[in-house]
Amino acid sequence: MKTKNFLKDIAIGEVRYFCVTPVNMPKPKVIPIPLTQPSPAEVRSARNAVGLTQVESAELVGMKVNLKSKPPQSRGWQDAEASDGKLIPSTWLLFQLLTNQHPDYKLVSMEKDRE
Numbered sequence: 001m002k003t004k005n006f007l008k009d010i011a012i013g014e015v016r017y018f019c020v021t022p023v024n025m026p027k028p029k030v031i032p033i034p035l036t037q038p039s040p041a042e043v044r045s046a047r048n049a050v051g052l053t054q055v056e057s058a059e060l061v062g063m064k065v066n067l068k069s070k071p072p073q074s075r076g077w078q079d080a081e082a083s084d085g086k087l088i089p090s091t092w093l094l095f096q097l098l099t100n101q102h103p104d105y106k107l108v109s110m111e112k113d114r115e
Contacts, residue, residue: 033105035089043092044081050099054078061094 038046047057058065058074065074080087087095096102 033093035093037089038080038087038092040081040083040085043077043085043087046095046099046101047077047081049101052099054081057095060098061091063091 047054052060054077055065055072055074057063058077063074063076065072077087079085093102097105097107100106
């Protein structure tokens with residue numbers, strides 16, 4: 001049985017949420033996770049905390065990386081760490097989850113559920 005999750009970025013009033021709907025559950029439910037806009041300092045600090053380069057961080061979350069430049073660069077991640085930069089909130093959430101840095105949530109393998 002394949003497992004799929006439908007991801008959606010929605011806004012309710014002034015708060016934006018990232019919602020996950022697991023479709024393999026008997027009664028699928030939406031799990032709202034509030035989205036926050038990180039500051040450039042938060043983005044840089046989180047990346048440094050796990051010892052990743054800007055390019056490695058960009059690749060981790062699926063951002064575009066220019067492999068033709070020497071050394072390779074990710075303009076999107078560079079911009080996110082710039083003084084006026086912004087990282088898309090759902091990308092920030094994904095980075096936090098994948099690097100185990102989210103204050104309230106963590107990713108858990110579903111392998112146990114399949115046994």
